[in-house]
Amino acid sequence: MSDTPSIVRRMPFPESSSRAVVTPLQPSVVYSSDTPDALDAQYEGRAQGYTYAREGHPNADVLARKIDQLEGVSDQMGQGFITGSGMAAISAVVLGLCKAGDHVLGGDQLYGRSLRMMHEDLPALGIETSVADPTDAAAFGAAIRPNTRLVLLEVVSNPTLRVADIEGIAKLCSQRGVLLVIDNTFTTPRAFQAFAYGADVVVHSVTKLLAGHSDVTLGYVAAKTPELRDAMLLKSVTWGLTPSPFDCWLAERGMYSFELRFDRAQDNAAKLADALATHPNVEKVLYPGRADHPDHNRIQGLLGKNAGNMVSFVLRGERPQTNAFVGALENIAFAPTLGDVGTTLSQPATSSHRALSAQARQSLGMPEGFFRISVGVEDSDVLISEFLAALDGVTA
Numbered sequence: 272m273s274d275t276p277s278i279v280r281r282m283p284f285p286e287s288s289s290r291a292v293v294t295p296l297q298p299s300v301v302y303s304s305d306t307p308d309a310l311d312a313q314y315e316g317r318a319q320g321y322t323y324a325r326e327g328h329p330n331a332d333v334l335a336r337k338i339d340q341l342e343g344v345s346d347q348m349g350q351g352f353i354t355g356s357g358m359a360a361i362s363a364v365v366l367g368l369c370k371a372g373d374h375v376l377g378g379d380q381l382y383g384r385s386l387r388m389m390h391e392d393l394p395a396l397g398i399e400t401s402v403a404d405p406t407d408a409a410a411f412g413a414a415i416r417p418n419t420r421l422v423l424l425e426v427v428s429n430p431t432l433r434v435a436d437i438e439g440i441a442k443l444c445s446q447r448g449v450l451l452v453i454d455n456t457f458t459t460p461r462a463f464q465a466f467a468y469g470a471d472v473v474v475h476s477v478t479k480l481l482a483g484h485s486d487v488t489l490g491y492v493a494a495k496t497p498e499l500r501d502a503m504l505l506k507s508v509t510w511g512l513t514p515s516p517f518d519c520w521l522a523e524r525g526m527y528s529f530e531l532r533f534d535r536a537q538d539n540a541a542k543l544a545d546a547l548a549t550h551p552n553v554e555k556v557l558y559p560g561r562a563d564h565p566d567h568n569r570i571q572g573l574l575g576k577n578a579g580n581m582v583s584f585v586l587r588g589e590r591p592q593t594n595a596f597v598g599a600l601e602n603i604a605f606a607p608t609l610g611d612v613g614t615t616l617s618q619p620a621t622s623s624h625r626a627l628s629a630q631a632r633q634s635l636g637m638p639e640g641f642f643r644i645s646v647g648v649e650d651s652d653v654l655i656s657e658f659l660a661a662l663d664g665v666t667a
């Protein structure tokens with residue numbers, strides 16, 4: 272027998288009189304307590320501590336507190352929690368707040384997977400669903416049913432960038448006792464303070480602008496009250512929607528530059544939108560910051576100057592023209608995501624709306640030449656010259 276401990280015993284973590292500047296990454300799945308009494312104290316809320324990573328871990332909490340700060344979530348409200356993806360966040364909302372027999376009303380241009388969940392998955396759980404146009408509060412209100420439990424909305428729709436009448440709908444929701452859930456992914460708390468506009472629950476795909484580097488998939492949920500939050504958090508823990516510590520750690524790093532990235536990308540988006548609008552091969556530009564946007568009046572009030580980093584436009588032509596355009600943009604990723612530091616380009620006809628017929632897409636205002644740009648933080652002159660050169664190269 273030797274005096275050295277077995278190799279399978281863990282070493283104590285080195286002590287240091289100086290502190291690490293960066294948040295430590297804590298991948299431990301379990302946490303040990305000194306005594307059964309100590310564990311009791313923790314479970315009974317007399318002491319603060321972690322037990323098992325699916326139930327919570329420090330890297331998720333650090334990230335959640337940072338997003339709480341941006342969303343204006345105070346200690347008295349339902350502090351946010353992190354989920355393994357944006358869709359896990361939306362799942363936690365529905366599982367936590369709805370039961371069979373309830374009705375969920377959504378905007379008609381929600382994120383594609385959210386719409387799919389409403390069309391296929393919620394009905395399978397006995398939850399009724401329908402969608403309505405959130406730019407028209409009266410029409411939207413008419414779709415509220417006696418059993419409507421919650422309304423799920425995005426402020427800026429995908430990909431046509433229409434802006435919902437949040438004030439009108441929030442008023443209806445509060446009058447009718449319906450919970451208002453805002454997916455604030457596109458707008459981010461930099462542009463839109465959802466709780467101030469009457470949201471009961473705010474969700475994010477942290478994957479997008481908040482983390483900002485296309486290297487983590489995460490979500491976030493916060494609520495106006497601790498009761499609402501606890502109901503959703505319980506489902507997140509039971510259904511295993513919780514995130515990995517490493518992803519939270521990476522997303523936290525991304526968050527430190529979020530405001531800088533957002534402001535720069537938004538400036539670039541405004542300039543690029545104006546430049547695209549001058550090109551003869553462009554039929555139409557959709558950008559919430561432009562005076563020709565159909566919801567321009569509402570945007571001033573809701574978003575102020577923060578019209579965001581998303582620009583959509585319609586290129587004249589069919590597949591030969593769209594192939595030529597995308598092929599010429601060598602430095603721009605043709606990829607269906609958004610919120611990366613670099614500019615990305617996507618086309619509903621070949622991604623989010625590929626299941627629809629060309630005719631159905633046309634009637635939604637998304638012909639073959641419809642593109643959505645998630646504008647990044649590159650030098651704006653370089654970005655604009657790349658897009659204009661690619662447009663110049665497209666021939667009828």
Ligand SMILES: *Cc1c(COP(=O)(O)O)cnc(C)c1O
Nearest residue numbers: 356357358382454456476478489
């Ligand atoms: C991407 C996205 C989601 C889903 O998020 P994931 O992290 O991909 O699961 C939900 N809502 C919106 C608006 C999104 O853009």
